[in-house]
Amino acid sequence: MGLTKSKTSLVWIAGPLSGLVMGPIIGVLADNSKSKYGRRRPFMVGGGIVVAIGLLILGWTKEIVGFFIAESELRRVLTITLAVLSIYLVDFAINAIQSTSRSLIVDTLPIPKQQKGSAWASRMIAIGHLAGYGVSTLDLLKVLGKTLGDSQFKQCTVIAALALLLSVGVTSWAVDERVLIASKDADVKSGAVKVVAKILKTTWNLPDRIRAICWVQFWAWIGWFPFLFYSSTWVGETYYRYNPTASIAESSDALGDIGRIGSLSLLIFSIVTFIGSIFLPFLVRSPDNDAKPGQRNFTPRPPAAVAPLAKFLQGSKPDLLTSWMLSHLIFAGAMFLAPFVRSLHMATVLVSICGIPWALACWAPFTFMGTEVNRMTAPSTILANGSSYRRLPNPSDEFSAPAPSPSFLRLNHLDRDLDDDEDSEDSSTGETAGIYLGILNLFTTLPQFVGTFISMIVFEILEPGRHPELHKGEDAEGAGKDDIVKKVTEGPNGIAVCLFIGAICAVGAAYATQRMRGLYKRTR
DSSP: OOOOHHHHHHHTTHHHHHHHHHHHHHHHHHHTOOOTTOSSHHHHHHHHHHHHHHHHHHHTHHHHHHHHSOSSHHHHHHHHHHHHHHHHHHHHHHHHHHHHHHHHHHHHSOGGGHHHHHHHHHHHHHHHHHHHHHHHHSOHHHHHTTTTOSSHHHHHHHHHHHHHHHHHHHHHHHOOOOEEEEOTTTTSOOOHHHHHHHHHHHHHTOOHHHHHHHHHHHHHHHHHHHHHHHHHHHHHHHHHHHOTTOOSTTOSOHHHHHHHHHHHHHHHHHHHHHHHHHHHHHHSBOSOOSOOTTOOOOOOOOOGGGHHHHHHHHHHOOBHHHHHHHHHHHHHHHHHTGGGOOSHHHHHHHHHHTHHHHHHHTTHHHHHHHHHHHHHHSSEEEOTTSOEEEOOOOTTOTTSSSOOOTTEEESSOOHHHHHHHTTOTTOOOOTTHHHHHHHHHHHHHHHHHHHHHHHHHHHHHHOOSSOGGGGTTOOOSSTTHHHHHHHHHHSOOHHHHHHHHHHHHHHHHHHHHHHHHHHHHHHO
């Protein structure tokens, strides 16, 4: 779009802004939805349709504006404006899908299976990354012709829209979601003010363990923000800065070449993430190791010949909390080296290494959050501070006569439900999954505002022009421009500095994870 890096960072603020607004609000609305199609499914389907429309608008922005306005400066400005608005539309709508999809895992799986569910979500994210980055490295015009559009970007938007609609459709069809027929707030209309008030009150009074999870996520995402948004550009710029055989002047699409080179590194990153998401869950202990009264958590007995080895391997597995902390340190170690990288191969290696901690980042916080939410919303619950409670029956509940049905969800638990389900691993309802995962999303998006602000300042100081690597060999249009370009090009890379700052914050996330361990020990 012809924007400077500092202004581009303001465009990317659409992501955290949409997460800040949509995550908690959709969570509260979905928690209390009584749609016959389920609490989460309508938001997923509606969000999927809106995202698909936004992607197509983004791909054909120039044509849409050109249909109404002739070639002029106004046309260029309106094209940029429509593109930015479509990015915001996509970001806001996709947050509804992400929020409800994560809530489905908490809703439908019992506590012992929360880690397995989150691990599978991590695997599917990795597959999505693989597919996305893999497609972007291909020359789609040669592969598909102009069937889906006359440019690489247009064809990518069409493929992304179709893939999203297919994924949402399969999930909506495959998941058996219970329908909400009664709740604590059944007689209360959730107006906008009441929804916001509930979000603020819940955020201010978070249980200790959930608050600890959120703060780890906060510090971790200050580090992840510049990596996820700028790492592919950093790899491409590193190649053109330090590779003597690379010539921007000879390229007909320099920005496209930078993106293509960077996409290859992210493809390798996604492969590492995918492999990690497959094997790491088998090498890490679940956070829920304490059996409930009357239940047994056990591992099937192995054959006698391998029993000693199996016992050793089971005992030597690190727990998920330790693995999460180590992942922060691995990411920090890789990004500390970013300002000192002088070759494409080294940049690619560092990006690839980060696939391991990213596999944990897509899995660990949601496992812990799902476990805590289900502990809180089970009919008989031990809270993080050690206190317990049971929900009181509702004598006026018109559904008190029929037997419980797995197809319906009552958030006013009856005495009979408590007695029948108390020893069942499926007794949890996940009734507050939406709001708590929305609050976790708050602690994921707020650091992105911090990261955007940091990036904007760094780029304004170190790289005031747009992509200084692209200015090599250009004629100066004014006194001193060549000197400025040389200074910016040969100076420190702005993205590398942002990655280094992110590494410092990742160390903070590791410290917060260690403090979280102490909290778990005190409240166990």
